[in-house]
Structure formats: structure tokens, C-alpha cells
Amino acid sequence: MKELSIEINIRIKEINALITQSTTRIRKYSNYEDIHVQxxxxRGRNQFYYIDKKTHKKEFIKGKDMKRFSKYIQRDYDFAVxxxxxxIQKxxxxxEKDIQGIDLGQVKEIYEMQTPSKKPYITPIIPSDEDFIAxxxxxxxxxxxxxxxxxxxxTERGEHVRSKSEKILADLFYKYDIPYVYEPKIKMxxxxxxxxxxxxxxxxTRQTIYWEHLGLINQDEYAVRNLEKLHEYEESSLILGENLLISMESTKKGLNTKLVEMQIKKKISKTL
Structure with a gap:
């Protein structure tokens, strides 16, 4: 539900920004005449008429006069928007107000509130974080x-890794208390x-995310091989930026740990 709440807040910010922009637009129409264009x-040609709301007068608009009346078309559009x-904002x-009271954590709490003597006899409908991680x-x-x-x-956790950069990555995951394994095997x-x-x-979110470190991106053969690997991942529904993240370095430019931490905070541990 937290993901949904975040998404709603993003939409509200987008709408609020558009309303600010829209409100600025319509302010300039305060002195416009109460005229509407139809x-x-x-016979296959567009014809325009203007209606004066005060006098109820309706007259044909000649082509040469369209520039003068076009501002009323824009005004009506801006007011409708x-x-x-x-x-939509409303x-x-x-x-947003309704979902504040919706939290699956309340369901988890029912199990947590059971006495220790009862828990062994209960299979919770939503596994606890500890059980899920195990x-x-x-x-x-x-x-x-x-x-x-x-x-x-x-690594800090004792894994034997292939490079200093992989150690840095593993230690960052460990620092941020992110469950991880080194070099798992998956079938494409x-x-x-x-x-x-x-x-x-x-x-x-209980989502599994894979991470690849590309350590020699300035070497042609290595770069081509890893592009083929990323393409193979994509064909297996591992989408870059979603459930597949990458870090990069070259022989001239090392691993940017700030970018790594940004990805961790944005994609893996949004509570940080």
C-alpha cells in the first residue's frame, strides 16, 4: 500500500503543478468579453460563428477576422482544462485520504499479537519479514x-569475490541491511x-532485483559481450532499471559509489 500511496502523491504533485500553470493562464482572461466561438x-469547410452571451447575437466570422476571435477559443480551452x-485533484x-487507512501491515499484526504458545499452530496468510527473508x-x-x-x-560478510568493486557493492548492500547473495544461478x-x-x-515490496557490475566498459570485446548479456536478460523479463540494475567502471574511471547508493535508495530500499 505504501507503493500506491507514493504513486498517488506523485500524481497529486503533477496535477498541482498543472493547476498552478493553468490558473496563471486563466487570470489573463478576466477582462475578456463574454463571447464564445462555435x-x-x-460542404466540407469549417465555418465559425461568435455568440455574444449578453445580447445573444450570433454572427458569422470571416476568415480575415479569425485571428481576433482565436483568443476566445484558447480561453474556452483553458477554462475547460x-x-x-x-x-481530478479532488x-x-x-x-489519498481513503488509502491512509489501508495497510496490509494491520493483517501482519494479527499474527504478531498472538501469544508465543499459539504461533506454532498458525500459518500466517502473509509471512513475517523474517520468514520471507529466510x-x-x-x-x-x-x-x-x-x-x-x-x-x-x-566482503564484510565473508564472501570471496572477484574484484574490489564487487566487495564495495556487497559491503554497501550489507551496510543498508539489504538481503543479498553473490553470484546466484538463474535460467534464461x-x-x-x-x-x-x-x-x-x-x-x-518483496521483489527480487538482480545487479550486474560492468567493470571494463572501455574494452570493446568486454563491452560487446555484456551488451549481449543484457539483451539476453531483457528477453528473460529482466528489465534494466526495474528488476535489473547495473553499475559501471572503466580502466580510467572507477566505480561511482554515490550513484550506487542513489540506486539502492531509489530501487531497493526506499525507506532509507
Whole structure:
């Protein structure tokens, strides 16, 4: 529900910005005459008429006079847009108010409030975070890549990794209390097996996100090979920026940890 609330707040901000812009537009029409322009199609040609609301006078607008009356067409459009934006704003505000009382955490609390003696006899409809994370680790085994690892680089959690950058990444995940495994094995849609650098769990959404670090992007052969890998991921429903994230470096430019932390906070642990 928190994701939905965030989405509603984004929409409200968008609508509020448009209302501000729209309100600025319609202010300039305060001194306009109460004239409205109508149009119809006659023998395949558009014809325009203006109606004076005070006198109820209706007259044909000649082509040469359209520039003069076009401002009334714009004005009517702007007022219609403003009215619709205010209606949407009102609906969104009502939805925002309604969803404040909707939280699946309340369902989780029913289990948490049970006495310790009763819990062993209950299978909760929504697993606790601890149970879900434990099951996630069982389903996502790490260190599945059989290719030998050279060097002596170890993470804070003790994993033997292939590069200093992978250690930095792993230690950042550990720092932010993100469940992760190093080099899990996943099956691609074409039957190939792949070992992404990391599998991560967004505890809030319970979504699994994979992370690839591209360490030699300035080397042509390496770059081509990884572009093919990313294409294979995409064909297997691992979409870059959604459930697949990447970090990059080259022999001249190292890993940007600030960008990594931005991705962590935006995509994996939004509560930070």
C-alpha cells in the first residue's frame, strides 16, 4: 500500500503543478468579453460563428477576422482544462485520504499479537519479514558460479569475490541491511544458465532485483559481450532499471559509489 500511496502523491504533485500553470493562464482572461466561438462543417469547410452571451447575437466570422476571435477559443480551452484538473485533484485527494487507512501491515499484526504458545499452530496468510527473508535465501543460493576466483578479496560478510568493486557493492548492500547473495544461478528463457553478480531483495515490496557490475566498459570485446548479456536478460523479463540494475567502471574511471547508493535508495530500499 505504501507503493500506491507514493504513486498517488506523485500524481497529486503533477496535477498541482498543472493547476498552478493553468490558473496563471486563466487570470489573463478576466477582462475578456463574454463571447464564445462555435464551429460547424458546411460542404466540407469549417465555418465559425461568435455568440455574444449578453445580447445573444450570433454572427458569422470571416476568415480575415479569425485571428481576433482565436483568443476566445484558447480561453474556452483553458477554462475547460482548469475545470477538469480541479476535478481530478479532488478525486486524487479523496483517494489519498481513503488509502491512509489501508495497510496490509494491520493483517501482519494479527499474527504478531498472538501469544508465543499459539504461533506454532498458525500459518500466517502473509509471512513475517523474517520468514520471507529466510525462504528467499533458501530459494536464491549464492556462490553458484563455478569459474575459479583469483585473488584474496573478501566482503564484510565473508564472501570471496572477484574484484574490489564487487566487495564495495556487497559491503554497501550489507551496510543498508539489504538481503543479498553473490553470484546466484538463474535460467534464461533460451535455456542458458546465467550468474548475475548479485541477487537482492527489496524487503518492502518483496521483489527480487538482480545487479550486474560492468567493470571494463572501455574494452570493446568486454563491452560487446555484456551488451549481449543484457539483451539476453531483457528477453528473460529482466528489465534494466526495474528488476535489473547495473553499475559501471572503466580502466580510467572507477566505480561511482554515490550513484550506487542513489540506486539502492531509489530501487531497493526506499525507506532509507
Amino acid at each position: 464551429s460547424n462543417l458546411s 482548469n475545470k477538469k484538473l480541479l476535478q 478525486k486524487l485527494m479523496r483517494i 525462504r528467499w535465501y533458501e530459494e536464491h543460493k549464492g556462490e553458484q558460479n563455478t569459474f575459479p576466483i583469483e585473488g584474496n578479496i573478501y 528463457n533460451n535455456g542458458h544458465m546465467a550468474c548475475p553478480d548479485f541477487a537482492l531483495l527489496n524487503k518492502e
